Amino acid sequence: MINKIALSVADALVDVKDGSTVMIGGFGTAGIPIELIDGLIEQGAKNLTLVNNNAGNGDTGLAALLSAGRVRKIICSFPRQADSHVFDALYRSKKLELELVPQGNLAERIRAAGAGIGAFFSPTGYGTDLAKNSDGTARETREIDGKHFVLEMPIHADIALIKAEAGDRWGNLTYRKAARNFGPVMAMAARKTIATVHEIVELGSLDPESIITPGIFVQSIVKIDRVATQAGGFKKAA
Structure with missing residues:
Protein backbone atom coordinates (compact mmCIF):
# COMPACT_ATOMS: atom_id res chain seq x y z
CA MET A 1 0.00 0.00 0.00
CA ILE A 2 1.37 3.40 -0.97
CA ASN A 3 1.59 5.62 2.08
CA LYS A 4 3.76 8.75 1.92
CA ILE A 5 2.73 10.16 5.29
CA ALA A 6 5.76 10.73 7.53
CA LEU A 7 5.33 10.46 11.27
CA SER A 8 7.37 13.61 11.93
CA VAL A 9 9.43 16.34 10.29
CA ALA A 10 12.58 14.58 11.50
CA ASP A 11 11.56 11.34 9.81
CA ALA A 12 10.85 13.15 6.54
CA LEU A 13 14.25 14.88 6.53
CA VAL A 14 16.40 11.97 7.61
CA ASP A 15 17.92 11.41 4.14
CA VAL A 16 19.10 15.00 3.47
CA LYS A 17 22.86 14.81 2.98
CA ASP A 18 25.71 17.30 3.25
CA GLY A 19 26.24 19.16 -0.02
CA SER A 20 22.63 18.76 -1.19
CA THR A 21 20.86 21.27 -3.39
CA VAL A 22 17.64 22.17 -1.59
CA MET A 23 14.74 24.08 -3.12
CA ILE A 24 12.54 25.85 -0.58
CA GLY A 25 9.14 27.20 -1.55
CA GLY A 26 7.83 30.59 -0.56
CA PHE A 27 7.19 34.03 -1.96
CA GLY A 28 8.00 36.74 0.53
CA THR A 29 6.38 35.33 3.66
CA ALA A 30 3.68 33.34 1.82
CA GLY A 31 3.95 29.59 1.59
CA ILE A 32 7.22 29.16 3.49
CA PRO A 33 7.57 25.61 4.93
CA ILE A 34 8.92 26.99 8.20
CA GLU A 35 8.63 23.70 10.09
CA LEU A 36 10.72 21.92 7.46
CA ILE A 37 13.37 24.66 7.58
CA ASP A 38 13.53 24.40 11.38
CA GLY A 39 13.74 20.63 11.03
CA LEU A 40 16.59 20.95 8.54
CA ILE A 41 18.53 23.06 11.05
CA GLU A 42 18.03 20.37 13.68
CA GLN A 43 18.88 17.61 11.19
CA GLY A 44 22.34 19.09 10.70
CA ALA A 45 23.03 18.81 6.96
CA LYS A 46 25.63 21.38 5.90
CA ASN A 47 27.37 22.80 2.83
CA LEU A 48 23.97 23.19 1.22
CA THR A 49 23.00 25.05 -1.94
CA LEU A 50 19.62 26.74 -1.49
CA VAL A 51 17.21 27.71 -4.26
CA ASN A 52 14.57 30.19 -3.14
CA ASN A 53 12.85 33.40 -4.14
CA ASN A 54 14.73 35.45 -1.53
CA ALA A 55 17.46 35.04 1.11
CA GLY A 56 15.45 35.19 4.31
CA ASN A 57 13.70 37.72 6.53
CA GLY A 58 14.68 38.71 10.05
CA ASP A 59 16.15 35.89 12.11
CA THR A 60 13.77 33.00 11.42
CA GLY A 61 13.22 30.51 8.62
CA LEU A 62 15.76 30.84 5.83
CA ALA A 63 17.66 33.48 7.78
CA ALA A 64 18.05 31.05 10.69
CA LEU A 65 19.35 28.37 8.33
CA LEU A 66 21.90 30.81 6.92
CA SER A 67 22.86 31.98 10.40
CA ALA A 68 23.49 28.37 11.45
CA GLY A 69 26.28 28.20 8.87
CA ARG A 70 24.73 25.36 6.91
CA VAL A 71 24.57 27.07 3.51
CA ARG A 72 27.43 27.38 1.02
CA LYS A 73 25.52 29.02 -1.84
CA ILE A 74 22.12 30.54 -2.48
CA ILE A 75 20.39 30.91 -5.84
CA CYS A 76 17.63 33.50 -5.63
CA SER A 77 16.03 36.62 -7.10
CA PHE A 78 15.67 38.99 -4.13
CA PRO A 79 18.55 38.52 -1.67
CA ARG A 80 18.40 41.99 -0.11
CA GLN A 81 15.45 43.40 1.80
CA ALA A 82 14.95 45.76 4.71
CA ASP A 83 15.45 42.91 7.20
CA SER A 84 17.96 40.72 5.32
CA HIS A 85 20.77 41.45 7.78
CA VAL A 86 21.79 37.80 8.11
CA PHE A 87 22.35 37.41 4.38
CA ASP A 88 24.05 40.81 4.15
CA ALA A 89 26.59 39.96 6.83
CA LEU A 90 27.44 36.55 5.40
CA TYR A 91 27.71 37.78 1.83
CA ARG A 92 29.86 40.80 2.69
CA SER A 93 32.22 38.59 4.71
CA LYS A 94 32.47 36.19 1.72
CA LYS A 95 31.03 33.31 3.72
CA LEU A 96 28.15 32.83 1.31
CA GLU A 97 28.11 32.55 -2.49
CA LEU A 98 25.24 34.18 -4.39
CA GLU A 99 23.86 33.40 -7.82
CA LEU A 100 21.43 36.18 -8.68
CA VAL A 101 18.68 35.12 -11.11
CA PRO A 102 15.79 37.26 -12.39
CA GLN A 103 12.55 35.92 -10.97
CA GLY A 104 11.00 34.85 -14.28
CA ASN A 105 14.20 33.08 -15.26
CA LEU A 106 14.35 31.41 -11.85
CA ALA A 107 10.84 30.01 -12.20
CA GLU A 108 11.48 28.87 -15.78
CA ARG A 109 14.84 27.27 -14.95
CA ILE A 110 13.14 25.26 -12.21
CA ARG A 111 10.23 24.37 -14.49
CA ALA A 112 12.65 23.32 -17.24
CA ALA A 113 14.33 20.87 -14.88
CA GLY A 114 11.00 19.24 -14.05
CA ALA A 115 9.91 19.15 -17.68
CA GLY A 116 13.15 17.57 -18.90
CA ILE A 117 14.17 20.59 -20.99
CA GLY A 118 17.94 20.69 -21.57
CA ALA A 119 18.21 24.49 -21.75
CA MET A 153 20.27 26.13 -17.84
CA PRO A 154 17.72 24.21 -15.78
CA ILE A 155 18.07 24.04 -12.00
CA HIS A 156 17.79 20.55 -10.56
CA ALA A 157 17.62 19.76 -6.85
CA ASP A 158 18.17 16.84 -4.55
CA ILE A 159 15.41 17.97 -2.19
CA ALA A 160 12.40 20.27 -2.44
CA LEU A 161 10.75 21.54 0.74
CA ILE A 162 7.30 22.99 0.07
CA LYS A 163 4.13 23.97 1.91
CA ALA A 164 0.74 22.75 0.71
CA GLU A 165 -2.79 22.95 2.10
CA ALA A 166 -4.08 19.38 1.92
CA GLY A 167 -2.82 16.01 0.78
CA ASP A 168 -3.64 12.30 0.78
CA ARG A 169 -1.50 9.26 1.48
CA TRP A 170 -0.44 9.04 -2.16
CA GLY A 171 1.05 12.55 -1.91
CA ASN A 172 -1.46 14.41 -4.08
CA LEU A 173 -1.45 18.07 -3.04
CA THR A 174 -3.65 21.15 -3.09
CA TYR A 175 -2.55 24.66 -2.12
CA ARG A 176 -4.02 27.72 -0.46
CA LYS A 177 -4.01 30.88 -2.60
CA ALA A 178 -0.59 32.61 -2.82
CA ALA A 179 1.02 29.84 -0.77
CA ARG A 180 1.11 27.90 -4.04
CA ASN A 181 3.88 30.07 -5.61
CA PHE A 182 7.02 28.01 -6.44
CA GLY A 183 5.80 24.78 -4.84
CA PRO A 184 4.46 22.93 -7.92
CA VAL A 185 7.49 23.53 -10.15
CA MET A 186 9.95 22.79 -7.34
CA ALA A 187 8.21 19.49 -6.64
CA MET A 188 8.82 18.45 -10.24
CA ALA A 189 12.46 19.54 -10.28
CA ALA A 190 13.71 17.63 -7.24
CA ARG A 191 14.66 14.01 -6.71
CA LYS A 192 12.76 14.01 -3.42
CA THR A 193 9.92 16.36 -2.47
CA ILE A 194 8.79 16.82 1.12
CA ALA A 195 5.61 18.78 1.75
CA THR A 196 3.85 19.99 4.86
CA VAL A 197 0.07 19.97 4.82
CA HIS A 198 -2.53 21.24 7.26
CA GLU A 199 -4.96 18.47 6.42
CA ILE A 200 -4.56 14.83 5.41
CA VAL A 201 -7.68 13.56 3.68
CA GLU A 202 -8.91 10.14 2.64
CA LEU A 203 -7.69 8.84 -0.68
CA GLY A 204 -10.16 9.83 -3.41
CA SER A 205 -11.69 12.75 -1.51
CA LEU A 206 -9.63 15.41 -3.33
CA ASP A 207 -11.30 16.66 -6.49
CA PRO A 208 -8.94 15.58 -9.31
CA GLU A 209 -9.49 18.97 -10.95
CA SER A 210 -8.21 20.69 -7.79
CA ILE A 211 -5.01 18.65 -7.41
CA ILE A 212 -2.09 20.88 -8.39
CA THR A 213 0.83 18.57 -7.60
CA PRO A 214 0.19 14.89 -8.37
CA GLY A 215 1.59 12.40 -5.91
CA ILE A 216 4.09 11.06 -8.44
CA PHE A 217 6.20 14.16 -7.70
CA VAL A 218 5.95 13.87 -3.90
CA GLN A 219 7.83 11.39 -1.71
CA SER A 220 6.80 12.48 1.78
CA ILE A 221 4.14 14.62 3.47
CA VAL A 222 3.96 15.79 7.08
CA LYS A 223 0.85 17.10 8.81
CA ILE A 224 1.36 20.43 10.63
CA ASP A 225 -1.42 21.68 12.87
CA ARG A 226 -2.36 25.33 12.80
CA VAL A 227 -4.37 27.73 14.89
CA ALA A 228 -5.83 31.06 13.78
CA THR A 229 -4.16 34.22 15.05
CA GLN A 230 -5.85 37.54 15.73
CA ALA A 231 -4.22 38.94 12.60
CA GLY A 232 -5.96 36.30 10.53
CA GLY A 233 -2.80 34.35 9.71
CA PHE A 234 -1.73 30.95 10.95
CA LYS A 235 0.91 29.61 13.26
CA LYS A 236 1.98 26.19 14.41
CA ALA A 237 -0.11 24.83 17.23
CA ALA A 238 1.63 24.21 20.53
Whole structure:
Protein backbone atom coordinates (compact mmCIF):
# COMPACT_ATOMS: atom_id res chain seq x y z
CA MET A 1 0.00 0.00 0.00
CA ILE A 2 1.37 3.40 -0.97
CA ASN A 3 1.59 5.62 2.08
CA LYS A 4 3.76 8.75 1.92
CA ILE A 5 2.73 10.16 5.29
CA ALA A 6 5.76 10.73 7.53
CA LEU A 7 5.33 10.46 11.27
CA SER A 8 7.37 13.61 11.93
CA VAL A 9 9.43 16.34 10.29
CA ALA A 10 12.58 14.58 11.50
CA ASP A 11 11.56 11.34 9.81
CA ALA A 12 10.85 13.15 6.54
CA LEU A 13 14.25 14.88 6.53
CA VAL A 14 16.40 11.97 7.61
CA ASP A 15 17.92 11.41 4.14
CA VAL A 16 19.10 15.00 3.47
CA LYS A 17 22.86 14.81 2.98
CA ASP A 18 25.71 17.30 3.25
CA GLY A 19 26.24 19.16 -0.02
CA SER A 20 22.63 18.76 -1.19
CA THR A 21 20.86 21.27 -3.39
CA VAL A 22 17.64 22.17 -1.59
CA MET A 23 14.74 24.08 -3.12
CA ILE A 24 12.54 25.85 -0.58
CA GLY A 25 9.14 27.20 -1.55
CA GLY A 26 7.83 30.59 -0.56
CA PHE A 27 7.19 34.03 -1.96
CA GLY A 28 8.00 36.74 0.53
CA THR A 29 6.38 35.33 3.66
CA ALA A 30 3.68 33.34 1.82
CA GLY A 31 3.95 29.59 1.59
CA ILE A 32 7.22 29.16 3.49
CA PRO A 33 7.57 25.61 4.93
CA ILE A 34 8.92 26.99 8.20
CA GLU A 35 8.63 23.70 10.09
CA LEU A 36 10.72 21.92 7.46
CA ILE A 37 13.37 24.66 7.58
CA ASP A 38 13.53 24.40 11.38
CA GLY A 39 13.74 20.63 11.03
CA LEU A 40 16.59 20.95 8.54
CA ILE A 41 18.53 23.06 11.05
CA GLU A 42 18.03 20.37 13.68
CA GLN A 43 18.88 17.61 11.19
CA GLY A 44 22.34 19.09 10.70
CA ALA A 45 23.03 18.81 6.96
CA LYS A 46 25.63 21.38 5.90
CA ASN A 47 27.37 22.80 2.83
CA LEU A 48 23.97 23.19 1.22
CA THR A 49 23.00 25.05 -1.94
CA LEU A 50 19.62 26.74 -1.49
CA VAL A 51 17.21 27.71 -4.26
CA ASN A 52 14.57 30.19 -3.14
CA ASN A 53 12.85 33.40 -4.14
CA ASN A 54 14.73 35.45 -1.53
CA ALA A 55 17.46 35.04 1.11
CA GLY A 56 15.45 35.19 4.31
CA ASN A 57 13.70 37.72 6.53
CA GLY A 58 14.68 38.71 10.05
CA ASP A 59 16.15 35.89 12.11
CA THR A 60 13.77 33.00 11.42
CA GLY A 61 13.22 30.51 8.62
CA LEU A 62 15.76 30.84 5.83
CA ALA A 63 17.66 33.48 7.78
CA ALA A 64 18.05 31.05 10.69
CA LEU A 65 19.35 28.37 8.33
CA LEU A 66 21.90 30.81 6.92
CA SER A 67 22.86 31.98 10.40
CA ALA A 68 23.49 28.37 11.45
CA GLY A 69 26.28 28.20 8.87
CA ARG A 70 24.73 25.36 6.91
CA VAL A 71 24.57 27.07 3.51
CA ARG A 72 27.43 27.38 1.02
CA LYS A 73 25.52 29.02 -1.84
CA ILE A 74 22.12 30.54 -2.48
CA ILE A 75 20.39 30.91 -5.84
CA CYS A 76 17.63 33.50 -5.63
CA SER A 77 16.03 36.62 -7.10
CA PHE A 78 15.67 38.99 -4.13
CA PRO A 79 18.55 38.52 -1.67
CA ARG A 80 18.40 41.99 -0.11
CA GLN A 81 15.45 43.40 1.80
CA ALA A 82 14.95 45.76 4.71
CA ASP A 83 15.45 42.91 7.20
CA SER A 84 17.96 40.72 5.32
CA HIS A 85 20.77 41.45 7.78
CA VAL A 86 21.79 37.80 8.11
CA PHE A 87 22.35 37.41 4.38
CA ASP A 88 24.05 40.81 4.15
CA ALA A 89 26.59 39.96 6.83
CA LEU A 90 27.44 36.55 5.40
CA TYR A 91 27.71 37.78 1.83
CA ARG A 92 29.86 40.80 2.69
CA SER A 93 32.22 38.59 4.71
CA LYS A 94 32.47 36.19 1.72
CA LYS A 95 31.03 33.31 3.72
CA LEU A 96 28.15 32.83 1.31
CA GLU A 97 28.11 32.55 -2.49
CA LEU A 98 25.24 34.18 -4.39
CA GLU A 99 23.86 33.40 -7.82
CA LEU A 100 21.43 36.18 -8.68
CA VAL A 101 18.68 35.12 -11.11
CA PRO A 102 15.79 37.26 -12.39
CA GLN A 103 12.55 35.92 -10.97
CA GLY A 104 11.00 34.85 -14.28
CA ASN A 105 14.20 33.08 -15.26
CA LEU A 106 14.35 31.41 -11.85
CA ALA A 107 10.84 30.01 -12.20
CA GLU A 108 11.48 28.87 -15.78
CA ARG A 109 14.84 27.27 -14.95
CA ILE A 110 13.14 25.26 -12.21
CA ARG A 111 10.23 24.37 -14.49
CA ALA A 112 12.65 23.32 -17.24
CA ALA A 113 14.33 20.87 -14.88
CA GLY A 114 11.00 19.24 -14.05
CA ALA A 115 9.91 19.15 -17.68
CA GLY A 116 13.15 17.57 -18.90
CA ILE A 117 14.17 20.59 -20.99
CA GLY A 118 17.94 20.69 -21.57
CA ALA A 119 18.21 24.49 -21.75
CA PHE A 120 16.33 27.50 -23.11
CA PHE A 121 17.01 31.00 -24.41
CA SER A 122 15.64 34.03 -22.54
CA PRO A 123 15.87 37.74 -23.42
CA THR A 124 16.06 38.71 -19.72
CA GLY A 125 19.52 39.80 -18.67
CA TYR A 126 20.99 40.13 -22.14
CA GLY A 127 23.78 42.70 -22.22
CA THR A 128 24.11 42.81 -18.41
CA ASP A 129 26.25 41.06 -15.80
CA LEU A 130 23.40 38.60 -15.37
CA ALA A 131 24.39 37.14 -18.72
CA LYS A 132 27.76 36.02 -17.33
CA ASN A 133 28.83 32.81 -15.64
CA SER A 134 30.02 32.80 -12.04
CA ASP A 135 33.62 32.99 -13.27
CA GLY A 136 32.88 36.15 -15.27
CA THR A 137 32.84 34.53 -18.70
CA ALA A 138 29.98 35.32 -21.06
CA ARG A 139 27.25 32.76 -21.55
CA GLU A 140 26.08 31.72 -24.99
CA THR A 141 23.77 34.20 -26.72
CA ARG A 142 21.70 33.95 -29.86
CA GLU A 143 19.75 36.32 -32.06
CA ILE A 144 16.27 35.03 -32.88
CA ASP A 145 13.89 37.02 -35.07
CA GLY A 146 15.93 40.14 -34.49
CA LYS A 147 15.95 39.82 -30.69
CA HIS A 148 18.88 38.84 -28.46
CA PHE A 149 18.65 35.96 -26.02
CA VAL A 150 20.85 34.35 -23.35
CA LEU A 151 21.18 30.62 -22.78
CA GLU A 152 19.71 29.54 -19.43
CA MET A 153 20.27 26.13 -17.84
CA PRO A 154 17.72 24.21 -15.78
CA ILE A 155 18.07 24.04 -12.00
CA HIS A 156 17.79 20.55 -10.56
CA ALA A 157 17.62 19.76 -6.85
CA ASP A 158 18.17 16.84 -4.55
CA ILE A 159 15.41 17.97 -2.19
CA ALA A 160 12.40 20.27 -2.44
CA LEU A 161 10.75 21.54 0.74
CA ILE A 162 7.30 22.99 0.07
CA LYS A 163 4.13 23.97 1.91
CA ALA A 164 0.74 22.75 0.71
CA GLU A 165 -2.79 22.95 2.10
CA ALA A 166 -4.08 19.38 1.92
CA GLY A 167 -2.82 16.01 0.78
CA ASP A 168 -3.64 12.30 0.78
CA ARG A 169 -1.50 9.26 1.48
CA TRP A 170 -0.44 9.04 -2.16
CA GLY A 171 1.05 12.55 -1.91
CA ASN A 172 -1.46 14.41 -4.08
CA LEU A 173 -1.45 18.07 -3.04
CA THR A 174 -3.65 21.15 -3.09
CA TYR A 175 -2.55 24.66 -2.12
CA ARG A 176 -4.02 27.72 -0.46
CA LYS A 177 -4.01 30.88 -2.60
CA ALA A 178 -0.59 32.61 -2.82
CA ALA A 179 1.02 29.84 -0.77
CA ARG A 180 1.11 27.90 -4.04
CA ASN A 181 3.88 30.07 -5.61
CA PHE A 182 7.02 28.01 -6.44
CA GLY A 183 5.80 24.78 -4.84
CA PRO A 184 4.46 22.93 -7.92
CA VAL A 185 7.49 23.53 -10.15
CA MET A 186 9.95 22.79 -7.34
CA ALA A 187 8.21 19.49 -6.64
CA MET A 188 8.82 18.45 -10.24
CA ALA A 189 12.46 19.54 -10.28
CA ALA A 190 13.71 17.63 -7.24
CA ARG A 191 14.66 14.01 -6.71
CA LYS A 192 12.76 14.01 -3.42
CA THR A 193 9.92 16.36 -2.47
CA ILE A 194 8.79 16.82 1.12
CA ALA A 195 5.61 18.78 1.75
CA THR A 196 3.85 19.99 4.86
CA VAL A 197 0.07 19.97 4.82
CA HIS A 198 -2.53 21.24 7.26
CA GLU A 199 -4.96 18.47 6.42
CA ILE A 200 -4.56 14.83 5.41
CA VAL A 201 -7.68 13.56 3.68
CA GLU A 202 -8.91 10.14 2.64
CA LEU A 203 -7.69 8.84 -0.68
CA GLY A 204 -10.16 9.83 -3.41
CA SER A 205 -11.69 12.75 -1.51
CA LEU A 206 -9.63 15.41 -3.33
CA ASP A 207 -11.30 16.66 -6.49
CA PRO A 208 -8.94 15.58 -9.31
CA GLU A 209 -9.49 18.97 -10.95
CA SER A 210 -8.21 20.69 -7.79
CA ILE A 211 -5.01 18.65 -7.41
CA ILE A 212 -2.09 20.88 -8.39
CA THR A 213 0.83 18.57 -7.60
CA PRO A 214 0.19 14.89 -8.37
CA GLY A 215 1.59 12.40 -5.91
CA ILE A 216 4.09 11.06 -8.44
CA PHE A 217 6.20 14.16 -7.70
CA VAL A 218 5.95 13.87 -3.90
CA GLN A 219 7.83 11.39 -1.71
CA SER A 220 6.80 12.48 1.78
CA ILE A 221 4.14 14.62 3.47
CA VAL A 222 3.96 15.79 7.08
CA LYS A 223 0.85 17.10 8.81
CA ILE A 224 1.36 20.43 10.63
CA ASP A 225 -1.42 21.68 12.87
CA ARG A 226 -2.36 25.33 12.80
CA VAL A 227 -4.37 27.73 14.89
CA ALA A 228 -5.83 31.06 13.78
CA THR A 229 -4.16 34.22 15.05
CA GLN A 230 -5.85 37.54 15.73
CA ALA A 231 -4.22 38.94 12.60
CA GLY A 232 -5.96 36.30 10.53
CA GLY A 233 -2.80 34.35 9.71
CA PHE A 234 -1.73 30.95 10.95
CA LYS A 235 0.91 29.61 13.26
CA LYS A 236 1.98 26.19 14.41
CA ALA A 237 -0.11 24.83 17.23
CA ALA A 238 1.63 24.21 20.53
